[in-house]
Amino acid sequence: MKTQVAIIGGxxxxxxLSQLLHLSGIDSVVLERRSRDYVLGRIRAGVLESGSVKVLTEAGVGDRLAAEGQPHDGVEFSWHDERLRIDLAALTGTTVTVYGQTEVTRDLYAALDARGAEVIHEAEVLRIEGVETDAPVVVYRQNGAEHRLEARFVAGCDGFHGPSRKAMPDGVRQEFERAYPFGWLGLLSKTPPAAPELIYAAHERGFALCSMRSDEVSRYYVQVPVEEKVEDWTPDRFWDELRRRIPADVADGMVTEGEVLEMSVAPLRSFVSEPMRHGSLFLAGDAAHIVPPTGAKGLNLAVSDVYYLHRALDRFFNTGAADGIDSYSETALARVWKSERFSWSLTQMMHDFPQLGPFEKRMQKAEFDDLVRSETARKGLAENYIGLPF
Known part of the structure; x- marks a missing residue:
């Protein structure tokens, strides 16, 4: 099988990326290790930057997003019941949109179905050959048989544990990582949200987050030790712990009766792999970088990577110019590191780190107090939260 761009990861x-390439008249084939049902069953982030909304709209998958997405003018931070609302609209002139990653994926699948494209599911990539040539080959196994997909370029969109990043030679690839000593225990419930906007809460017992997916579905998180097992938590225990950490009036007004749709523990890490291009192989999204979910940047960084990569490939295939592919890694990484800094700084300020002493804890409070005091500080946070331009 041959194509212009082989995309690993569905x-x-x-x-x-496949949808945008199609709109530019560029052929692609998508290989996905899991089934379609599995991909659509994954629970992920739900806050879209304004730039991500624009890209999805331009890709032709913005209709349901526009109808069902929830624009949010602000976001709230709580420090042991001291409250601070960041007015995103007033400080930046724009908003974020709450719309689950599962819904984004569903919309993209619908677009592929509408144009008769097919994702090759349950395709395990065994190796990527010839990444330093103009004719790379992706070798994969499906239904027990080995197949070869020939392409001009390979786009690795296969996440942190995928094979694409590992296809870059050790002498080329450089990795930067910080693993945090805690994770987020998340609960998705069929209940109305506790508050109309997201609440990030710092507390002596640990961080908590009140979020939502819709008017009927809520998403909540509490910080737990990294070795914590979801099997050790019942929904009742989760609700009790969440109430201790969030503002008292929000806890008092919470309605928790309802179906628990999912519970899981996610470890937190900051990670960047450089470069994001080697020869005919490109990396995008979690294959190249991971951010703590504190800043809601994971999906949004994937969108900006794809925006840059599509623009580069469009220019290459439709004009013959190689400047876009040559500068892709540098361009994407400049935005990645800014988002890494923002997510890292929020994580530092809002979480309980076991190794912190009295001085470091006072510094955390001083960071929060500076946001309360300074409109300039609030504007900087708001500009990063709604998304840096790309």
Whole structure:
């Protein structure tokens, strides 16, 4: 089988890249290790930057997003019941949109179905050959048989544990990582949200987050030790712990009766792999970088990577110019590191780190107090939260 761009990974990054390439008249084939049902069953982030909304709309998958997405003018931070609302609209002139990653993926699948494209599911990539040539080959196994997909370029959109990043030679690839000593225990419930906007809460017992997917579905998180097992938690225990950490009036007004749709523990890490291009192989999304979910940047960084990569490939195939592919890694990484800094700084300020002493804890409070005091500080946070331009 031959194509112009072989895309490894059928999550939102891979599907969005395929859709944008199609609109530019460029052929692609998407290989996904899991089934379609599995991909659509994954629970992920739900806050879209304004730039991500624009890209999805331009890709032709913005109709349901526009109808069902929830624009949010602000976001709230709580420090042991001291409250601070960041007015995103007033400080930046724009908003974020709450719309689950699962819904984005569903919309992208619908677009692929409408144009008769097919994702090759349950395809395990065994190796990527010839990444330093103009004719790379992706070798994969499906239904017990080995297949070869020939392409001009390979786009690795296959996440942190995928094979694409490992296909870059050790002498080329450089990795930067910080693993945090805690994770987020998340609960998705069929209940109305506790508050109309997201609440990030710092507390002596640990961080908590009140979020939502819709008017009927809520998403909540509490910080737990990294070794914590979801099997050790009942929904009642989760609700009790969440109430201790969030503002008292929000806890008092919470309605928790309802179906628990999912519970899981996610470890937190900051990670970047450089470069994001080697020869005919490109990396995008979680294959190249991971951010703590504190800043809601994971999906949004994947969208900006795909935006840059599509623009580069469009220019290459339709004009013959190689400047876009040559500068892709540098361009994408400049935005990646800014988002890494923002997510890292929020994580530092809002979480309870076991190794912190009295001085470091006072510094955390001083960071929060500076946001309360300074409109300039609030504007900087708001500009990063709604998304840096790309």
């Amino acid at each position: 999550g939102p990054a891979g599907l969005l």
